[in-house]
Amino acid sequence: MAQHNPGPQYQQQWGPGRPQQPMPPVPRKKSGAGRIIGFGCLGVIAFFVVIGVIGAALGAGGDESAEKPAAPAAPKEPGGGEKKDKGEEKPREEPEEEAPAPIQVTAEAADFRPTILADGEEYTSVLVTVVNNSAEKVGVNPLYFEVTAADGSKYDVELAADERQIDTVELTEGEKVTGTVTVKGKIEPKTVTFTDGLFGDSIRADVG
Structure with a gap:
């Protein structure tokens, strides 16, 4: 007698030794990895934006507070001193001319020209000039x-030995007189001294 096989059936029986009924598939939750990646990219971009803003602010402040470059050192002269700019050089001051002495006396050797009062001895004459520069x-x-x-x-x-003997005069300011002074004997004159009064x-004065 043939047996009827009703086909596979799911037995809803629980217990040891019995196969468990397969669990229906659990719907998978949407993974949060995509969200994390998205937020991560936005964070990186925001980070660089903030860094750029801070760097720009620091750069602007640094330009204003930056120290000016030091001026180049002045070139040194061969002697070791610093060379000055031409614009700093002071014009040379011409030395002031010294005021002339109140009385000037000059003397030079001269030949002797005897007068009729010379006694035939040897004489030495010196030609002198006196200039009055005082008031x-x-x-x-x-x-x-x-x-x-x-x-x-x-x-x-x-006196009266040389015909060019200096005159007896009184000089006012700016006047001068020239003549000889004569001494007895043949000498080598070195200086002539004039005493005022x-x-x-x-x-x-040295004899030239």
């Missing part, structure tokens, strides 16, 4: 002179 009058007389020889000997002037200041 006061200056008296000139042959007796106001003295001649010093190269050996240091001093000689008084012999015999007892005034003495002025010495």
